[in-house]
Amino acid sequence: MAHTRAKILVTKRVFPEAIAFLEQRYEVDYVATDEGLSSDQLSQRVRGVQAIVSQLTDKFNAGLIDTLDGVKVISNVAVGFDNIDIAAATQKGIFATNTPDVLTETTADFAFSLLMAAARRVVEGHQFVHSGQWKQWTIDLLAGQDIFGQTLGIFGMGRIGQAVARRGRGFSMRLIYHDAQRAPAELEKELGLEFVSKDELLRSADFVSLHVPLLESTRKLIGAPELAMMKPSAILVNTARGPVVDEAALARALAQGQIASAGLDVFEREPEVHPGLLHLRNVVLAPHIASASVETRRKMSMMAAENAAAALEGRRPPNLINSALWR
Numbered sequence: 001m002a003h004t005r006a007k008i009l010v011t012k013r014v015f016p017e018a019i020a021f022l023e024q025r026y027e028v029d030y031v032a033t034d035e036g037l038s039s040d041q042l043s044q045r046v047r048g049v050q051a052i053v054s055q056l057t058d059k060f061n062a063g064l065i066d067t068l069d070g071v072k073v074i075s076n077v078a079v080g081f082d083n084i085d086i087a088a089a090t091q092k093g094i095f096a097t098n099t100p101d102v103l104t105e106t107t108a109d110f111a112f113s114l115l116m117a118a119a120r121r122v123v124e125g126h127q128f129v130h131s132g133q134w135k136q137w138t139i140d141l142l143a144g145q146d147i148f149g150q151t152l153g154i155f156g157m158g159r160i161g162q163a164v165a166r167r168g169r170g171f172s173m174r175l176i177y178h179d180a181q182r183a184p185a186e187l188e189k190e191l192g193l194e195f196v197s198k199d200e201l202l203r204s205a206d207f208v209s210l211h212v213p214l215l216e217s218t219r220k221l222i223g224a225p226e227l228a229m230m231k232p233s234a235i236l237v238n239t240a241r242g243p244v245v246d247e248a249a250l251a252r253a254l255a256q257g258q259i260a261s262a263g264l265d266v267f268e269r270e271p272e273v274h275p276g277l278l279h280l281r282n283v284v285l286a287p288h289i290a291s292a293s294v295e296t297r298r299k300m301s302m303m304a305a306e307n308a309a310a311a312l313e314g315r316r317p318p319n320l321i322n323s324a325l326w327r
């Protein structure tokens, strides 16, 4: 009897290795575009599939998840999974998986790039030279802020927060952090971390870098009251998720010089950026590319394919989020 192959939907373009891997095993419905699917298209296209390789632009809310009869896994090509209602997936018995670890160092590199670019005004310098404004060397031309020896405040001491702390150590920075859960004493010791309250972090840090997941408890973690607590010389870096920062409040704070500068990779309504941020001199903007090294994005694509394959073959997906489903 002919063996029917499981059907898998890949909602958006990924690295070709992942598709080749999946096509050897399954019937693949590959949406090989950069636009991916609208929510209406997604809700149609998921019908009759057993697995979905999704991206952070695909919203799996409870309503959509409830229609996913026969789906074994939603395999997200991202470490963050705020686009998937995990409780609803668990309720429906659907595995949800992500791509941690492979992007930790790449993302930390980029957070540090934004920190340095903002502190040392790299983008302003580029624009200045490029637009022909450079006429003479002057003593305070595009003078910025020191990084070496300053205080780095990290919200979220998970994998990426730790990788950023390691980079800060290389710059002889004082490292303070806040997290809902304090890190183990050995880790604090190894990295030279000081655990502080949220308010103390905001008041003392020269640089505030965000490495928390987006949860109800971290939504607008940085809003007007928090920005008001920060030093006027402080620089905010966000490579976590846009809604962790109140973008309108940040645009106001930057325009008024309440804080010095910001480096932002993520936004509340991507790909839209708050218009108040677009014309500021003291902000460095990037289009959600913190994990975007070629090698890391290739690994993330493969990891998502392997997570989906494990679920379809009755194995525990290596990066299972809702682990209560595996007994």
Ligand code: GLV
Pocket (backbone or CB within 6 Å): 056, 077, 078, 079, 080, 081, 103, 291
């Ligand atoms: C990207 O934002 C990710 O969560 O991997």
